[in-house]
Amino acid sequence: MATKLTELLQIKHPIIQAPMFLVSNVAMVQEAMKGGIAGCIPALNYRTLDELRDALKLLKRTKVNGGAFGFNLIVNKSNVKYKEQLKVICEEGCDFIITSLGSPEETINQAHRVGIKVFCDVTDLNFAKKVEGLGADAIIAVNNEAGGHRGNISPKELIETISKNCEIPVISAGGVGCKADIDKMLGYGAAGVSVGSPFIASEEANVTNEYKQACVDYGAEDIVITERISGTPCTVINTPYVQKIGTKSTWIENLLNKNKKLKKWVKMIRFSIGMNTTKNAATKATYKTVWVAGPSIEHTNAILPVKEIIKKLVN
Numbered sequence: 001m002a003t004k005l006t007e008l009l010q011i012k013h014p015i016i017q018a019p020m021f022l023v024s025n026v027a028m029v030q031e032a033m034k035g036g037i038a039g040c041i042p043a044l045n046y047r048t049l050d051e052l053r054d055a056l057k058l059l060k061r062t063k064v065n066g067g068a069f070g071f072n073l074i075v076n077k078s079n080v081k082y083k084e085q086l087k088v089i090c091e092e093g094c095d096f097i098i099t100s101l102g103s104p105e106e107t108i109n110q111a112h113r114v115g116i117k118v119f120c121d122v123t124d125l126n127f128a129k130k131v132e133g134l135g136a137d138a139i140i141a142v143n144n145e146a147g148g149h150r151g152n153i154s155p156k157e158l159i160e161t162i163s164k165n166c167e168i169p170v171i172s173a174g175g176v177g178c179k180a181d182i183d184k185m186l187g188y189g190a191a192g193v194s195v196g197s198p199f200i201a202s203e204e205a206n207v208t209n210e211y212k213q214a215c216v217d218y219g220a221e222d223i224v225i226t227e228r229i230s231g232t233p234c235t236v237i238n239t240p241y242v243q244k245i246g247t248k249s250t251w252i253e254n255l256l257n258k259n260k261k262l263k264k265w266v267k268m269i270r271f272s273i274g275m276n277t278t279k280n281a282a283t284k285a286t287y288k289t290v291w292v293a294g295p296s297i298e299h300t301n302a303i304l305p306v307k308e309i310i311k312k313l314v315n
Ligand SMILES: Cc1cc2nc3c(=O)[nH]c(=O)nc-3n(C[C@H](O)[C@H](O)[C@H](O)COP(=O)(O)O)c2cc1C
Pocket: 018, 019, 020, 021, 023, 042, 072, 099, 100, 121, 142, 145, 146, 147, 148, 149, 173, 174, 175, 176, 194, 195, 196, 197, 198, 292, 293, 294, 295, 296
């Protein structure tokens, strides 16, 4: 299946295994590359810069033809390690960087100097045009079916609008769980897809079996949007615990958020508590089951090796 994305990354199938905080790891990306697709890991999945550097070195050593690997960088102020992570990635090298949040300008300039391509997460045409103007190599169009911090626009509308108005390739993120979904996105004009949630229930993923099994047991209709993780709406599985705590900010938060001076602190505390809960739910046995996933888990019927998940997507 040749598309602008397969050309750009020299991969066999037009698929990126999307970066997922706490979930993505080297083993998943190695299997992605063997399966002829690209894989991407959030730099934030590494506690230290040395661990990030080791992951880059290992992926470079084990890269296979027909596959590609990249890293995801949060490029706004919330990521205090951003500049150092960018430096390490540029020193070691990889095929591509996916930027999310904030302006990708510095990343694009630094990465292009060492031959790394830059793809930017966007949720609307305005931002797509902005990143194209800054020199991005492709746009990741995050739609309203995506897992995690999703967009607000349907896949069809978002792909069609951006591809009509931008020259660079559009990679669609969100709502892809099977081959028919990929064909649909390519039909709308996408050059490829970025697929996250269907890879959570992979044998190689770093998360607990309970989280993986939940992606098997629950379906699209069980996904709800919560403000209780980072303050920014995020998709989670509607487990009994999520139902118990609710998905809206508490009245105290709403009240404090009205105060200009306190607002910043309320946000920081919410972010810190939310991240901690999500991390524990993904990596430890806990009754606080806040599991991030998108509606594309609908097609997840078993915990499988990455290799098999790719086969399901391309066959
Ligand atoms: C558990 C989880 C964690 C995610 N973490 C990140 C992240 O760290 N950085 C990022 O840019 N996107 C993140 N995303 C979004 C994905 O990269 C991708 O856009 C999304 O999974 C596509 O939708 P899908 O889940 O329907 O395939 C995350 C998504 C999920 C489900």
